[in-house]
Amino acid sequence: LGTIAQKLIDSIKEPIFISGYELNSACSIGISIFRRRENLTHDTQLKFADMALYDAKKVRGTYRFYSQSDALSLLNELKLEKDLKQAVDSDQIDVYFQRLVNTKDEIIGVQSLVRWFHPDFGELGPDQFIHIAGKTDLIISIGQHVLRKSLGYLKQMHRSGYEDFFVMVNCTAKEFYNPGFVSIVRNELLHAGLDPASLKLSLEERFSSQSTPSALAIIRELNNFGVQFAVNGFENDYQTFSFLQQVPRDTIIRLNRDYVKNITKEEKDLKFLLSLMDIIDTWNLNIIITGIETKEQKQFLDTRNCILQGYHFNIPKPFDRFMNDLKAGD
Incomplete structure (x- = not known):
């Protein structure tokens, strides 16, 4: 997944020429991985990926995986919010x-x-x-x-x-x-x-x-x-x-x-x-x-x-x- 993410980032970095003008763009990627048996909702997974994206944006033009410790922290926070x-x-x-x-x-x-x-x-x-x-x-x-x-x-x-x-x-x-x-x-x-x-x-x-x-x-x-x-x-x-x-x-x-x-x-x-x-x-x-x-x-x-x-x-x-x-x- 990391290799795919980096290829995507590199491809987006390539300049685009429109009507003689050069346009440059960049992206950051947040990745969340989960197993089906973890039974996490789509909203929770999106929150994981979004928090990984937040970390990636601190550096810019890179990707980050959501760590297990961060996942546990967020899960605890979601539980606290509910409780x-x-x-x-x-x-x-x-x-x-x-x-x-x-x-x-x-x-x-x-x-x-x-x-x-x-x-x-x-x-x-x-x-x-x-x-x-x-x-x-x-x-x-x-x-x-x-x-x-x-x-x-x-x-x-x-x-x-x-x-x-x-x-x-x-x-x-x-x-x-x-x-x-x-x-x-x-x-x-x-x-x-x-x-x-x-x-x-x-x-x-x-x-x-x-x-x-x-x-x-x-x-x-x-x-x-x-x-x-x-x-x-x-x-x-x-x-x-x-x-x-x-x-x-x-x-x-x-x-x-x-x-x-x-x-x-x-x-x-x-x-x-x-x-x-x-x-x-x-x-x-x-x-x-x-x-x-x-x-x-x-x-x-x-x-x-x-x-x-x-x-x-x-x-x-x-x-x-x-x-x-x-x-x-x-």
């Missing part, structure tokens, strides 16, 4: 919690992190299935389920004596721009009987000049209800600066581990982070820094007014274990 439809109804989707602390090491809230307990694959993190859900409207129902779970657990925390805790819940762009998003958030808060101020929504969206007006309208509507937002993906460009100057003053800017991973080794990285925090402070916005993994990283930020999150404080844990650690003072 996701039952995951919420079967209560396979749950959340873990990670502490949010201030620079005095006081726990002030929790980050909710989704997990899927798949009957065949076991525990799956968001990076293993959220992108699959995001291809369809399943992400809307999963997001609502995660929000309801998170608020329900927070209610139990409040009843256990941690009344001042808030919960931060991640939100994809598809959820955020869903026309029913505002109603979903309001209804889930009312259902849980919680003060809207106890919920903070962390947005994954990177805002552009086109998305800013509609995004601000949603943020302001829910903020007027009492919900705070954390904005991910801070970038040093005009669009970001313009957007951040228009958000409500209680918005939280989320800086990920890329900003802190080298601050104990590279002085320029530390200076950049502190300068960035100074800029955010001038806008009177709050800051959360994720990915704190060492005591030394935390010490560099002890004098700043910000929220911290990371493995230095605790690894994400299911609700019962999280609460046991809290009560034990761990």
